[in-house]
Amino acid sequence: MSVSEPSVILRTTEVSKSFGKFLALNNITAEFERGVITSIIGPNGAGKSTYFNLLSGAFAPSRGRVEFEGRDVTHLPQHRFAHLGIAKSFQITNIFPQLTVRENVRVGLQAFVSRYDIWRPRASLPGLVERADALLAMVGLQDRRERRACDLAHGEQRALEIGMALAANPKLLLLDEPTAGMSPEETRVMMDLIVKLAGERTVILVEHKMKLVMGISQRVMVLHHGELLAQGTPAEVRQNEQVKRVYLGQREH
Amino acid sequence: MSEITMAPSSTASTSWLDLARRHRVLLASGFVLVFPLVMPFTALAVNILIYGLYALGFNLLFGYLGLLSFGHAALFGTGAYVCGIAIVHFGLPWYAAIVLGVLGALAMAALIGGLAIRTRGIYFAMVTMALAQCAYYLFYQAVGWTGGENGLRGINVRNINLFGLTFDFINPLTRYYVVAACVIAAFFMLSRILASPFGAVIEAVRENEARARASGYNVVATRLITFILSGGFCGLAGALAALHLSIVPIEILHYETSGMVVMMSLLGGMGTFFGPFVGAGVFLLLENLVSLWTVHWQLVVGAVFVACVLFFPAGIWGTLLNRMKP
Numbered sequence: 001m002s003v004s005e006p007s008v009i010l011r012t013t014e015v016s017k018s019f020g021k022f023l024a025l026n027n028i029t030a031e032f033e034r035g036v037i038t039s040i041i042g043p044n045g046a047g048k049s050t051y052f053n054l055l056s057g058a059f060a061p062s063r064g065r066v067e068f069e070g071r072d073v074t075h076l077p078q079h080r081f082a083h084l085g086i087a088k089s090f091q092i093t094n095i096f097p098q099l100t101v102r103e104n105v106r107v108g109l110q111a112f113v114s115r116y117d118i119w120r121p122r123a124s125l126p127g128l129v130e131r132a133d134a135l136l137a138m139v140g141l142q143d144r145r146e147r148r149a150c151d152l153a154h155g156e157q158r159a160l161e162i163g164m165a166l167a168a169n170p171k172l173l174l175l176d177e178p179t180a181g182m183s184p185e186e187t188r189v190m191m192d193l194i195v196k197l198a199g200e201r202t203v204i205l206v207e208h209k210m211k212l213v214m215g216i217s218q219r220v221m222v223l224h225h226g227e228l229l230a231q232g233t234p235a236e237v238r239q240n241e242q243v244k245r246v247y248l249g250q251r252e253h
Numbered sequence: 254m255s256e257i258t259m260a261p262s263s264t265a266s267t268s269w270l271d272l273a274r275r276h277r278v279l280l281a282s283g284f285v286l287v288f289p290l291v292m293p294f295t296a297l298a299v300n301i302l303i304y305g306l307y308a309l310g311f312n313l314l315f316g317y318l319g320l321l322s323f324g325h326a327a328l329f330g331t332g333a334y335v336c337g338i339a340i341v342h343f344g345l346p347w348y349a350a351i352v353l354g355v356l357g358a359l360a361m362a363a364l365i366g367g368l369a370i371r372t373r374g375i376y377f378a379m380v381t382m383a384l385a386q387c388a389y390y391l392f393y394q395a396v397g398w399t400g401g402e403n404g405l406r407g408i409n410v411r412n413i414n415l416f417g418l419t420f421d422f423i424n425p426l427t428r429y430y431v432v433a434a435c436v437i438a439a440f441f442m443l444s445r446i447l448a449s450p451f452g453a454v455i456e457a458v459r460e461n462e463a464r465a466r467a468s469g470y471n472v473v474a475t476r477l478i479t480f481i482l483s484g485g486f487c488g489l490a491g492a493l494a495a496l497h498l499s500i501v502p503i504e505i506l507h508y509e510t511s512g513m514v515v516m517m518s519l520l521g522g523m524g525t526f527f528g529p530f531v532g533a534g535v536f537l538l539l540e541n542l543v544s545l546w547t548v549h550w551q552l553v554v555g556a557v558f559v560a561c562v563l564f565f566p567a568g569i570w571g572t573l574l575n576r577m578k579p
Contacts, residue, residue, distance in 0.1 A: 056467070082469030094467070096460035107457045111469035114450040116478065122450045168469065 006070065009034040009172055009202050010055065015064030017050050024050040025061070026226045032219075034171075037194070037203045039213035042223035043246065049091060049176060051223060052206045056088040056174045057081040068172070082111060087170035089161040091177045091206075097150035101141055101160055104149050105132040108167030132167070139163040139193060155186030162193065172202045179212065191216060214238070270577060277526045278444045282437045284527075295425035297541055301534045302432050303494045306439055308517040308529030310486025313443065315515070316524030317452075318479045319459040320373075324365055324381030326510035327388040328484040330501075332358040332491025337405040337501045338398055347410050347422075351435070351492045358488020359481055361388065366480035370473060382508060389506040405501040422496075432493050439486055444526070446482060455479055520561055522568025531570040 010032040017025040025047045032038050042048050054061050057078045065074045068084055076084075096104050109128050114120075123129075136142050139159040144152060149160060158178060165173055178194065179187040194203060195216050207213045213220070220237045222229040230240045237243055273280060285302065292298040307329050314320050335357030339350035365388075369380040392399045399405050413420040413431050420427050446452055457465045458475050466472050495501050504510070513536070521532025539557060543550040565572040 077471075078466045079469050079471045082467065088467055090463070090467075094461060094464045096457055096464060098460055099456060103453070107453050107465075108468045110450055110453060115454060115470060116451055116474075118446045118449045118451040118478075118482070120450065121445075121448050122453050123448075125450060164464070164468065 007034050008032065009069060010204070011067045012051075012054065012061075013065050013067070015051075015054055015061040015066065017047075017054060017059075017061050024226050025054070027064070028223075028228045030221060030228060030231065032172075032202065032204060034202050036218040037198045037205060037216055038219040038221065039205045039207055039217040040221045040223060041207055041210050041213060042229075044208070045225075046223040047226040048206045048208075048223055050226075052088075052174065052176050052204075055204065056086065056176075082168045082170075085168070085171035086174065087165035087168040087172070088174035089158070089165050089176060089178060091180060093154070093157045093161060095149045095157055095160055095164065097148070099149060100145065101136065101147050101149050101152065102129065102132050102145040104160060105135050105163050105167050108132075108164040109135075112168070135163045135166055136160075138166070140189070155182050155189065158182065158186075158190060159193065162190075162197070166197070170201060172204065173197065174204050176206045177208060178205065179207070179209070187212070270574075274526075278437075278440045281440050281527050281530070285433050285436055285440075289426060289429050294541070295429050297537065299425070299429050299432055299497050301537050302429070302436050303490050303497060304514075304517065304537060305530035305533040306436050306493070307487050307490035308514050308521065308533045309439065309443060310483050310490060311514045312518050312523055312525075312529040313446070313455075313486065314479055314483040315518055316522075316529070317447065317459065318455050318476060320476060320480070321378045321515070322369075322381040322480070322483075323378040323508065323511050323515070324369075324383075324385030324388075325483075325487055325514050326506050326508060327365060327385035328358045328362050328487040329491040329494070329510060329514075330392065330506035331361040331388065332488030333495040333501045333505050334392055334399055334405060334491075335488075336492035337408045337495040340410065340495075341405060341407050342398065347413060347496060351489065351496075354492030354495070355485055355488045358484045358491060361488075362481045362484025363477075366477050366484070370477045370480060382511065385506070385508065385511060389503075389508075392506055393503055399501070399503070402503055404503055405495075406499075408495050408499045408501070410496050410499075428497065432497065435489060435493055439489060443486065447526070451475075451478070516558055518568075520558060520568060522571025522574070525568070525571050525574060528568050528570035532568065535569060 008031045012028055012030050014027050014029055015025060016023065016027055028051065040048050040051060053059055054066060057073065057076060060075050065072055067073065068086060073084065096107065106128050109131055110125065113125055113128065133142065133145065136145055139162050141156060141159055141163065144156060149157065152160060179190050182190060191212065197203065205213060214234045217234055219231065220234050221231040222237060222243050224246050229246065230237055230243050289295050289298045311325050314322055332354040336350045336354030339345040339353045365381060365384045368384060369377055372380050393401055410422050413422050420431060422428050422431065454470055454475050457470065458472050462472050517532035517536050518529045520535055521530065522528030536554065539554045540550055543553045561569065567575055
């Protein structure tokens, strides 16, 4: 790793996204720092998921540009993102349900080794199973390796999805509401896991529940009605009058 | 229910099924080799081989990738016509004609697939069907090459020469084993593809396209390559059909030929290695036996098909496999 690696890993410049006449995101310019956890928060309908989808390449913005490590990725197809070092987990659990837990991760790893080889046996690709098992151990699923993914509990499936995202060995990990639908116990396990992973890489987290992320994030961005309302450290955001008005004033759900 | 007690028992009872899966090519080939000994009509057995291979190729796309094409008649038919034309118009030897038939089907699959692959679901089925109809009229109009509505006649292969040996292709049993050799080679190829890294990508795309894309796989390219590979198997089946029938009827390109392979796959069990073959066998056996006592054989085959879809959605072979699992 070079010493002079720029501190900004991802940048959006004046991005907007409209669906028909509805303007979901309006002119958002923001920078994300390398090596920290940034949380994007906001009430329902604030445009968090739309913004997340722009960052992860699920769709392109109507206007503006997205840069990853100084490179314009605005119109890059989704599957190229993984190869740049951007991995994501979805808001709704997104796994390969009928495959085993191990195969889910192994396929994730295989994308960086072999994609179009129709002749060699897949077992001959060296080290993939071992690396899959190591990743599963990291997310706490080592005892579930042989199970079909659809037979896992909800929290375990979310953990599996993180394991699959990690298979890309990403520089940037994008997580869309990783604790959605989780029990308090599962939520705590997931938060610990995110903190553990963040030591090694940049994490951008979309979260609906503000309390949850204040403790673990170094930076917080607040979206409201498709606009960037505030950004800064958790303490700064908590002090922000506008944020208090639109967000903290409401009852936490 | 604890896992500690569950795990060993399940591994013990599935082990022989796993063993069978690992040697699926050997088992399928063994079946094909003894099949004519239990079949009363060898010509029917050859037909089952050919349509079994056609269904096998179709199933790569339908069962393993989860894409329903209603235009596979174009791939089967192109294989047959190109093989026939190579023999009738160019006087090429049988093996060159088969190779050209497969190449022709691969090219047709690249064309149809390239145009249709970005659509999905019912739209993909409709677009492939429409393009296959275009192929039908193309071959129908090219009377000089294809014989038009009379079909391409005069594909007379009497002897098969291989490594200095001469086989009498008129002899039904010899003909069966020549075709069987091609089918066994196809079993081997298909099994390799399924076990390859690309086979894993096919499964991943079937299971969850969005996740596959996020994992770094080009979903469109994966679908197109699978479509073309599927076309290769169907083209081989078509080329063998041309050699077997000595004629390529224009009906081979009719959409009924596309629909039939869907029925065969569902009947046998989509997404299983041998299921489509079983489906083709049951379909053709029913057709032949029932048509002995009534001309309305399609009514009976249709009833069996509906019963199968309603009561055995996994298909005949798929249901058998599920029963054998603990």
